[in-house]
Amino acid sequence: MNKRSVVIDGEHLTLEDVHIVSRRYAEVSISPVAYEKVEKSRRVIDNVINENKPVYGVNTGFGALANVRISREKLKDLQRNIILSHSAGIGDYLPEDIVRAMMLIRANALAKGYSGIRPIVVDKLIELLNKGITPAVPEMGSVGASGDLAPLSHIAMVLIGEGKVVTKEGIRSIKEFDFAPIELEEKEGLSLINGTQFMAGHLALIIRDLEKFMKIATLIAASSVDVLYGTPSAFDERIQLARPHPGQIKIAQMLRDFLQGSELREAHKTCSKVQDAYTLRTIPQVYGAVYDTISWVKEIVEREINSATDNPLVFGDEIISGGNFHGEPLALCADYLSIALTSMGNMIERRIDRLVNPKINEGLPPFLAGGEEGLNSGYMIWQYTAAAICNENKVLSHPASADSIPTSAYQEDHVSMGATAVRKLRKIYENLLSLLAIEAMLVSVALDARKPLRSSRQIEDFYDKIGIRLSKDLYFGENYEKVREIIKQGVFS
Structure with a gap:
């Protein structure tokens, strides 16, 4: 049962929390202890202002203008100006769930009590989440270094009553909503935009989904093995323990479980074939490596969504400038994961070809076409589609x-480009969902062609929900959309 609320304290936010807030609109609140920490750090900022000490982001300009002192009567203007001027994003607006993830993770970072902002700033972010008000955030503009400045600024614009909101009816002004804007005080504008939440929001949702995706993908891979008369002997536990990568061991176990009790396998035990092609035989090694990559990235992302990523930070009575806003840890993760998912997609495409290719599909109808041969092309062109998807992924996987x-002006002379990395990763992941849907669609037809023999109980139960049969030519796009939606719902569950 999903939690109906999430309490943030800067320390214990989980990927599942991000999921239920971003997509299921779970209520959010801040813990009393975190509230006290936020208030305490704000008092330090107030003391600095009263003593008129020069502190970056409090009473100085930003970036290359850090050495310019700002007079006290203009400090609030400074915070408003940074939000307006830094809202330089362009392109398509981000999906609602990613923007909500960004707001939640930003609120959690501020709740750690290192940012020197008033508690009302966190309250207002939470209010947006709880009222279902989603800022319109363009997807392009961040270099992932001095924080995700542009995208976070578009969220902050809504807080000060100047931004736009995404609704089902289109883009509207925040002024049309039941939301009282706030006037930002010293350092608060900088604290709202100096962070890695564009990158972290993407990765948190993608990693959460990939853990479920891998189980479905492994079941579909197992069904391809079965319908192509592959042997599960390569998944023997002894082979995996001789090279004990955790992901390889786990994937092989799943494959054995999914194939248990298959009539197709029992009927094909006397096959003289010594070993299968790599796309059937080395699923544990390839999918296992992807699984281990996901696990590695998950550890880093869980750490990041509970980190203070703005600058400067307040420690006791000290305010220290550093570089926690730099997105390098997330940029490298996103690029590594992009390469892993692209490789996984390449393997899926090769199995797609094996399912339709009459030279290697173990006696299945050529191109899985029903009806008169030659008159019907079947699913021939879906392998072309898969090839096109893989080609795009290969281009996108460049780090x-x-x-x-x-x-x-050379102040920020090394940037991570992590925002580009996660945008590419999101597209690769969506493409991988499409490749998996094509494979599952073809397997459903192939299983029908193998009747009366049936696969294992788990595989048959999954494909009963799909229910695509061998048929003469028709528009197969609706079949594809149906399968993709079934997989997507399984991932989002």
Whole structure:
């Protein structure tokens, strides 16, 4: 049963928390202890202002203008100006769930009590979440270094009553909603936008989904093995323990479980084939490596969503400037994961070809076409579609983090490009869902062609929900959409 509320304290936010708040609108609140920590750090900022000490982001300019002192009567203008001027994002608006993830993770970072903001700033972020008000945030504009400045600024604009909101009816002004804006005080504008939440929001949701995705993908891979008369002997536990990567062991166990009791396998035990092609035989090694990559990235993302990522930070009575806003840890994760998912997609595409290719599909109808041969092309062109998807993934998997373009007059002379990395990753992940849907669609047809023999109980139960049969040519796009939606719902559950 999903939690109906999430209490943030800066320390214990989970990926599942991000999921239920972002997509299921769970209520959010801040813990009393965190509230006290936020109030305490704000008093330090107030003391600095009263003593007129120069502190970056409090009474100075930003970036390359850090050495410019700002007079006391203009400090509130400084915070408003940074929000307005930094809202430089362009392109399509982000999906609602990612924006809500960004707001939740930002609120959690501020709740750690290192940012020197008033508690009302966190309260207002939470109010947006609880009222279902989602800022319109363009997807392009961050270099993932001095925080995700542009996208976070578009969220902060809503807080000060100037931003736009995404609704089902279109883009509207925040002024049309039941939301009282706040006037930002010293350091609060900078604290709202100096963070890694664009990158972290993407990764938190993608990693959460990938854990469920891998189980479904492994079941579909197992069904391909079965319908292509592959042997599960390569999944023997002894082989995996001889090379004990955790992911490999786990995937092989899942494959054995999914194939247990298959009539197809029992009927094919006398096959003289010594070993299968790699796309059937090395699923534990390939999917296992992807699984281990996901696990590694998950550890880093869980750490990041409970981190203070703005600058400067308040420690006791000290205010210290540093670089926690730099997105390098997340940029490298996103690029590594992009490569892993692209490789996984390549393997899926090769199984798609094996399912339709009459030279290697173990006696299945050519291109899984029903009706008169030659008159019907079946699913031939779906392998073309899969090839096109894989080609796009290969282009997108080029690492964004290998690049750096200096910003802010050489003050920010190394940037992570992590925002580009997570945007590419999101597209690769969506493409992988599509590849998996094509594989499952073809297996459903192939299983029908193998009747009266049936696969295992788990595999048959899954494909009963899909229910696509061998048929003469028709528009197969609706079949594909149906399968993709079933997989997506399984991932989002």
